[in-house]
Amino acid sequence: MNFVEEINRLRKEKNAVIMAHYYQESAIQDIADYVGDSLALAQWAAKTDASIIVMCGVHFMGETAKILSPDKKVLIPDAEAGCSLADSCPADKFAEFIKQNPGHTVISYVNTSAAVKALTDIVVTSTNARKIVDSLPKDEKIIFGPDRNLGNYINSVTGRNMLLWDGACTVHEQFSVEKIVELKKQYPNAKVLAHPECKKAVLLLADFVGSTQAILNYAGKTDDKEFIVATESGILHKMRLAYPDKNFIPAPPADSTCACNECAYMRLNTMEKLYNCLKNETPEVTVDEAVAREAVKPILRMLELSK
Numbered sequence: 515m516n517f518v519e520e521i522n523r524l525r526k527e528k529n530a531v532i533m534a535h536y537y538q539e540s541a542i543q544d545i546a547d548y549v550g551d552s553l554a555l556a557q558w559a560a561k562t563d564a565s566i567i568v569m570c571g572v573h574f575m576g577e578t579a580k581i582l583s584p585d586k587k588v589l590i591p592d593a594e595a596g597c598s599l600a601d602s603c604p605a606d607k608f609a610e611f612i613k614q615n616p617g618h619t620v621i622s623y624v625n626t627s628a629a630v631k632a633l634t635d636i637v638v639t640s641t642n643a644r645k646i647v648d649s650l651p652k653d654e655k656i657i658f659g660p661d662r663n664l665g666n667y668i669n670s671v672t673g674r675n676m677l678l679w680d681g682a683c684t685v686h687e688q689f690s691v692e693k694i695v696e697l698k699k700q701y702p703n704a705k706v707l708a709h710p711e712c713k714k715a716v717l718l719l720a721d722f723v724g725s726t727q728a729i730l731n732y733a734g735k736t737d738d739k740e741f742i743v744a745t746e747s748g749i750l751h752k753m754r755l756a757y758p759d760k761n762f763i764p765a766p767p768a769d770s771t772c773a774c775n776e777c778a779y780m781r782l783n784t785m786e787k788l789y790n791c792l793k794n795e796t797p798e799v800t801v802d803e804a805v806a807r808e809a810v811k812p813i814l815r816m817l818e819l820s821k
Contacts, residue, residue: 515789517541517785517786517788517789518545518785520789520793521545521785521788521789521792522545524789524792524793525547525568525792528565528566528792528795529564529565529566530564530565530566530567530568530792531547531548531558531562531564531566531567531568532545532546532547532548532568532570532788533546533547533548533549533550533555533558533559533567533568533569533570533571533579534546534548534549534570534571535549535550535551535552535555535570535571535572535575535748535780536549536550536551536726536727536730536746536748536749536752537571537726537746537748537749537777537780538570538571538748538780538783539748539781539783539784539785540748540751541785542570542783542784542785542788543748543751543752545785545788546570549752550727551639551640551641551725551726551727552575552578552624552625552639552640552641553624553639553641553642553725553727553816553820554727555569555571555575555578555579556578556579556582556624556639556813556816556817557817557820559578559579559582559583560582560583560817562583562586564586565586565587566586566587566588566589566792566795567579567583567586567587567588567589568589568590568591568788568791568792569588569589569590569799570590570591570783570788571590571595571780571783572590572595572596572597572600572777572779572780573590573593573595573596573597573600573799574597574600574624574625574626574627574628575590576588576589576590576799577627577628577799577801577809578624578628578631578813579799580799580800580801580806581628581631581801581806581809581810581813582810582813584801584806587795587798588798588799589791589792589795589796589797589798589799590783590791590797590799591782591783591784591787591788591790591791591797592782592783592784592787592797593797594779594782595779595780595782595783596779597625597683597779598682598683598684598685598779599623599625599626599660599661599681599682599683599684599711600625600626600627600630600660602660602680602681602682603622603626603627603630603659603660603679603681605627605629605630605632605633608630608633608659608660608679609633611657611659611679612633612657615657615677617655618655618656618657618677619635619636619650619654619655619656619657620633620634620635620636620656620657620659621634621635621636621637621638621643621646621647621656621657621658621659621676622634622636622637622638622658622659622660622812623637623638623639623640623643623658623659623660623661623664624637624638624639624816625660625661625683626659626660628801628802628805628806628809629805629809630659630660631808631809631812631813632805632808632809633808634809634812635812635815636812636815636816636819637812637813637815637816638816639725639816640664640709640710640711640724640725640726640728641725641727641728641820642816642819642820643664643668643710644668644671644672645819645820646816646819646820647668647672647674647676648672649819652673655677656674656676656677657676657677657678657679658676658677658678658679659678659679659681660679660680660681661679661681661682661683661711662678662679662680662681662682663682663683663686663687663710663711663712663713663714663717664710664711665678665679666678666714667710667714667717667723668710682711683711685711685746685767685775685776685777686709686711686712686713686744686745686746687711687712687713688767688768688775689708689712689713689716689744689765689766689767689768689775690765690766690767690768691713691715691716691719692768693765693766693767693768694706694716694719694742694744694765695719697742697763697765697766698719698742701740701742701761701763703738703739703740704738704740704741704742704761704763705721705722705736705738705740705741705742706719706720706721706722706741706742706744706765707720707721707722707723707724707729707732707733707741707742707743707744707745708720708722708723708744708745708765709723709724709725709726709729709744709745710723710724710725711745712744712745716744716765720744726745726746726749729743729745729749729753730749730752730753730756733753733756733757733760733762734756734757738760739759739760739761740760740761740763741753741760741761741762741763742763742764742765743762743763743764743765744765745775746775746776746777746780747764747775747776748776748777748780750762750764
């Protein structure tokens with residue numbers, strides 16, 4: 515079967531739009547109508563006029579799309595495509611954490627469940643977290659969850675002392691300082707680009723720290739020709755397409771012999787699953803209406819503050 519032909523046929527037939535995160539496999543990125551980071555995907559989901567949104571990413575991205583477009587049918591190719599960071603912050607435990615620390619504005623990373631977003635005052639992504647935190651009064655008490663590495667980074671660049679939930683992304687936690695140093699010896703002119711979900715030791719090695727989109731943009735703005743990239747390796751596909759004259763080297767994880775670091779959840783989505791998803795219109799992402807009513811508020815606040 516030619517999946518590209520069949521997927522193209524089905525999406526026209528069903529007025530479906532395919533959205534894909536940068537961490538998806540190359541074939542899915544190539545067939546998607548929109549490819550972006552979490553902020554861009556949320557913005558597109560909020561304004562699409564398609565009848566069906568197929569979110570090629572992980573489950574919380576599908577939830578966010580459904581919350582922003584409740585009248586649309588939202589599908590995800592594999593219902594098991596979760597997120598280690600979202601899993602590190604159960605809603606009941608986060609609610610207790612908030613209760614134990616009253617008087618704080620609650621900021622949650624977009625990599626959380628709808629139930630956690632419903633407990634939140636403002637949602638952020640790695641693209642806009644610094645801007646949004648900077649927009650708040652300097653003396654405002656803030657809880658930031660769930661990513662401790664991103665929270666520590668935002669504290670370091672804003673001078674804040676946000677109270678951090680102790681969660682992390684297993685992919686970004688795995689980057690090895692030692693292996694990046696070894697790569698620097700092989701590629702002495704390479705600039706190190708790192709996502710703020712990485713550990714502090716990796717960020718200290720980096721020449722640039724930024725979101726997935728910011729890393730992509732930075733590679734195009736500089737005259738440098740070689741880059742060691744410390745984020746999920748799916749982004750390298752778009753980097754190589756955008757800048758074919760440049761060399762992008764994936765930073766390896768610490769505990770593996772492989773040369774790149776992939777998110778197992780993101781890679782659950784395949785072209786065959788995307789085809790079946792469109793054909794059968796399952797798995798469908800649903801969000802409890804009461805949860806969605808609360809969760810949409812901090813997401814809309816994020817979108818407003820991101821303009």
